[in-house]
Amino acid sequence: MMEDLGVFTRLGDATDVVTKEMYDFVDKGDRHVALRPEQTASVCRAFAQHRPVTPWKAWYSGPNFRYEKPQRGRYRQFDQVGIEVLGVDDPYLDVEVIALGWEFFRRLGLRQVELLVNSLGEPADRARYMTALRDHFEAAGDDLSEQSIMTLDKNPLRVLDSKREQDQPIIAAAPTIDQFWSDEAAAHFETVRSGLDAIGIPFTIEMKLVRGLDYYRRTIFEYVGGTFDSAQNALGGGGRYDGLVEDLGGPPTAGIGFALGVERALLACDDEGVFAAPDAAVDVFVVDTTGGGEALALTTTLRAAGVRSDRAFDNRSMKAQMKAANRSGAAFAAIVGTDEVDAGVVTIRPMRGDGAQVAVARDSLISELQQRLQQPLQESPQ
RNA sequence: GUGGCCGUAGCUCAGCUGGUGGUAGCGCCAGGUUGUGAUCCUGGAGGUCGGGGGUUCAAGUCCCCUCGGCCACCCCA
Known part of the structure; x- marks a missing residue:
């Protein structure tokens, strides 16, 4: 539930979850701690600390905390169920992980969930893409919204997430990540796609999908609810984070996982009416x-x-x-x-x-x- | 965090430029039917108008603060 603040600050300084939304404070022992905003970092911290035999599969469920303005589907305390697998680089694992999350929603009875996948490429690919994006957005100058210009300064990828009208044409004209994939990253992603096809899991490739945590690389994915009017429509998401364990002081280790939002899944269940009317309580x-x-x-x-x-x-x-x-x-x-x-x-x-x-x-x-x-x-x- | 909207009966909500809280719908209770529900008819109960302060002869209505919710941005589960 609580970690040393440093565990989370390593998630990236361009990550709002870390820079703006952390519930952090100093405890009686003068330690700077934070209520966890997510659990992947904690799992990786535990891996680095205890060095279990790989492949290491873990699951979790429990509350997380983010200091945001509450809204429907966005709460300061919310529950996530998630899994992580550490120590395996194989793209077939990506398929397995994505399929598990998909199956979770399907078995709940949800039929309007959409699966979006993308690849951010290797870190070097991603870096080149970010440079290209920065060039593109800077060329747009003042046509870009003020907010996006500030976002651009921190992380050009995040500009793709903007929902402001004004930015849409510029985003639509932006270069796409696939042009920057290395052969290796492209091959990895190709195996993921064909693997999903092979087991009949429908998905959409969304080149503009960027996740909010900076540790992701290569495969990323998101489960999107089909009934939400509001913007809080991501029911869950995840991706590869090879390198995160290393950042937290462990050995270089591949990793992938997802987190599913319990409250949002329940909202989606209400919207889709998947819960049958309760049986009469008495005979x-x-x-x-x-x-x-x-x-x-x-x-x-x-x-x-x-x-x-x-x-x-x-x-x-x-x-x-x-x-x-x-x-x-x-x-x-x-x-x-x-x-x-x-x-x-x-x-x-x-x-x-x-x-x-x-x-x-x-x-x-x-x-x-x-x-x-x-x-x-x-x-x-x- | 920024901007906007909203808190009135158990629930959903009317309430105009301040002037006695609504015959509103649903629900609830009772009667019509002194042993029979779900339909129908009649009647009835139930309110610190989210909370606190202020302006005013007078505040649900205007102003300030506060709590809670919703929407957009932002962000993401």
Whole structure:
């Protein structure tokens, strides 16, 4: 949850997550610490510290903290689930990692998620691309928005992320990364693409995809929700960060992983309606017009027999109790009044379908109910 | 962090240039139906107008502060 500030500052000085959004403070031991804004750096720090055997696969889930202005889908405390694999350079691993995240959303039931992939190339490719981009954007001069001119100074890649109208034509005319890929980076990416194709995972190559953390190189990817009106539409993302372990004091180590935003995934689930309506919480609602004592006895025996039951209180009118029974979602009402008590029976009334209510002996109530509860509900035409 | 919008009944919201809080919809409760829900009809309850200060004879309405939410930028999960 907390790390020495230095673990995060190594993520890059052009990274807003580090420069603007860190929840950092000095503790009682005079250590400058920060609540983690993400977890990849912590995993790499742990790897550098403990040197596990590679390939090393790790997963995590838990809260992260960023000091931003909260908005829907963007919270100061948010949860991520993620995985990291360290020590493997093989592009087939990239495919496996990307596929795992894709499968996560697919199995949740989300159908409108889009997968974007790109390659930032080797560090040298990336450096040449940044130079070319800087030239391009500087040539645009004042046509570029003031904000972007400032971003350009720190990291020209990030200018591609601008959503300001004014910048769009200039961004559209910018050189693309693929022109700068080394043969090796291009081959790596080609294997990733063909691997995704081979296992049937649909994706879009997005040359303007740049991730917000500076440690990425080569393969990067993002899962984008299809239902979001707002700009917080990234449900998850990740990429390769070969070299990060080394930056944190470990041996040169390849690495790749992703993080998925739990809150945003849940928002997407709401939008797509993937969660079925909850089942009724009760099977039987006991209606007691004798004062409530019968309901106490009946709910007790029913619950003991594993029949989920509920009742009304305050000795309300039968009509009110029936309303409560209806609202509870119970399939049956078990009605007991003075007539039933005298006759030693309980009236079972189906709350759905067209079935008639019947009186059953009190002793056989549980078996009668259990039998009826096992039968499929007959929906009555509305 | 910058800019904009919004907090009024349990929920969704009206409320004009300050002048007694809305017959609003949904929900809830009761009655119509003294043993029967989901429909219908009638009635009813429920509010520190987010909180605090100020201007005014008078503030839900105007001003300031504050808390919370939403949107865009930014950023990203």
